[in-house]
Amino acid sequence: MRFSVISSVAYFIATGLAAALLTPAAAQIQTNSEGLTSDQVIERSGVPPSAVAAVVNDAVVTTFDVRQRMKLMLISAGGQIPPEAMPQIQAQALRDLIEERLKLQETGKWDLVVGEDEVQNDLSLMAAQSNITVDQMVDELGNAGISVNTLKEQIRSQIAWPQLVQGRYRDRVRVNEDEIETTLERMREDVSKEQFLVSEICIPVDNPSQAQEYYQGSLQLIEQMRRGVPFAVVAQQFSACTTAAVGGDLGWVRAGELDEELDNAIRTLPPGSVTNPIPSDGAFIILAVRDKRAAAIAGEPTFTLAYASADESLGNAAAHAALENIETAEVCFSRGLRIDMGKGVGFSLLENVTLDKIDERFRPFIEDLERGEQSTVIEADGAYHSAYVCDKDEGLGLPSRAAIENRIYSRQLERIGQQYLRDIERDSMVDIRSYNLTQPNG
Template sequence: MRFFSICSVGCILFLANLTAYAQQQTTREGLTSDEVVARSGVPASAVAAVVNDAVVTTYDVRQRMRLMLISARGQIPPEAFPQLQAQALQDLVEEQLKIQETDQFEVTVPEREVDQELTVMAAQSNISLSQLLESLKQTGISEQSLRQQVRTDIAWPQLVQGRYQDRVRVSEDEVETTLERMREDANKEQFLLSEVCIPVDNPSQAQQYYQGGLQLIEQMRRGVPFAIVAQQFSACTTAAVGGDMGWVRAGELPPELDTAVRELPVGSVTNPIPSEGAFMILAIRDKREAVVPGEPSFTLAYAGADASMGGNAARAALEKIKTAEICSGSNLRIDLGEGVGYSYLENVTLGQINEKFRPFIEDLSRGDQSAVIEDGGYYHSAYVCDKDEGLGLPSRDALENRIYSRQLSRIGRQYLRDLERESMVDIREENLQPPNG
């Protein structure tokens, strides 16, 4: 089973000393951490941290570690468990800060949205929501623990966007400059990349962040897959999909990253590279020549339904592709139903599409959906998110959205850092037992 747990912003486990949170000595109500613990009713020995007027228990830490281990399919080596524990605690501290801030601004997440997100997690593991919840129960994980994590992951971006979207300005010049650079490099290689992002919140500690990045690379050398490291330790939004950036065109990355991926062979992992206020670690999974100029390429939202569900039910499910937000490249927002799989296919040429389906795709334009085709025991349909007539470049809208999301994410990281500085956070390391295998 695979859970796509969203790593909290800045959750690089050993890059920051948890006891180094710069905190007030009392809450806004004037309570000390001991008074908060006494009021909570939780035994002092079971408190892992106090975050303003809330406590994080050692039970919470163990629950989060179990979720991480399931997400990693047990591929985290035992020697990394102390680091995993540290990350789990830091993740929970940041989660509490986010919960308190979203509560203050009355950001609510309907339970149906949490259910939708859990349904997506289940679908990506080819199981139903009920099977997912039963699996949690069998492994000793509280359903509420996962629901709280998902709820916070939905609410926090909504708060950041609601408060700061007016500060984000993506100019036409910025989009055009990026597109022009990509046009110039259109006949050069494309790279299939994955990323781990390590935000450098305090420039004076840059060397510590760099060393932390090297420790992550060392874990990969010992056999921990890059995708697992990204899921658990990256602060980028791609952490949810194992750091997968998809195919990136030459010139699309900042120059310092672009140079590195051009020079390294397939299968390489870069050292931490300083870029835009963070250290970036990139994995070069594959390289390919650019799309031949003049050959159309498509960005498709594809869905396939098992023929056993029947033609009418399959067609009804596949009709939802247009409104399921697959084109955003993010998690599905509308459940297509059990037995229906989906994919986001970026910049594929007709030659890369099964010849049986090419006639149904080649004449479509942006916003068109193909007919439903039955073949090989499945019903198939594809929706054209975008179409490029020659260079394989993303649309202006898609590129603007990428730049916007990157800028908003940077603001969100700073927002959280500001909350940390203004808050009382008391880490009680003496209550944390060394994790065992």
């Protein structure tokens, strides 16, 4: 694989649960002004302690599983989910568990097994977020009435599913140069405009005939945020985008970088505002503009160069012939040659270098080159030298072509993964039992 687009680490837990575990007596997290603990809130929610919640092919999801997941969600949210949002938390907990069962069943069919060591590595990273050991984290979870096994199953699914989707479908994803160039051109045209610090929530519309229901559900999420639930918490629990792992954080985006309908929505919003649900690519997208800043001022260009040199002993003609292979050797993305350039020819990738970092003898041959252009062959110090421009930042602070390619690739693969899961669910037996998961006790 040329590059990885989905992290296996369960950051959505690390950013919420790890922070919560810093608080002493995590089991006593307050959820409202009445001082209710997570256990008390769940008791009021109406989820029975022991029953079958759903059957997923040959796997059973129990109400105990649902309650465990709800506790985990409450703790990872730092107790900031109001009791009136519990019906949605119940439904989301059950939905997450069903999807995890489907994902693990499918990965099992392909003999994709996540080892205990991989799970432990993620647990270690999560514990490190709170400067505690894994054993201490397990104890804190136990104090909150949560078995570490519920967390392990979640991690196992999050590691296995992206690996399966990438392994099966990565060759179907094609990011062509026109897409990258179009995105860059749009960003260059808008570089004089503001930049936006954006977060997102994605709600896939599985059935177009139910779009209005999904829209209303998205409005309910916005209403939760108006009542004080942080955007990041809602994104972690409800968003289908991969950015849910980091609370929906897209980072700083420039005008023209997002799809047109999303781009138009954020331009008019003041910082601290949230859009209404926006239909986009088979989903409703909710965007939050956390901050704005002035456009970057053009500065000194930086280059990413594929550099190669040939020993003078090769002779002029042979050295020139060898160095002409820099472009086809694909140093730029693969970090290594795909063909043998021959004995006595060396290469390296020089990333994000400014002209003042380049040997002054070579600067005149490089400074006016654009992306995709190669310098002439230069003779110096008993060798022949040449450089190919993999990328060039005009000093406007634009992301690299590789970063743009990775983002487009990730988005396309994410959509394929969502459709893959929907197809699996349609072909599976998913029986949700009739007990009322969505109405709290009176």
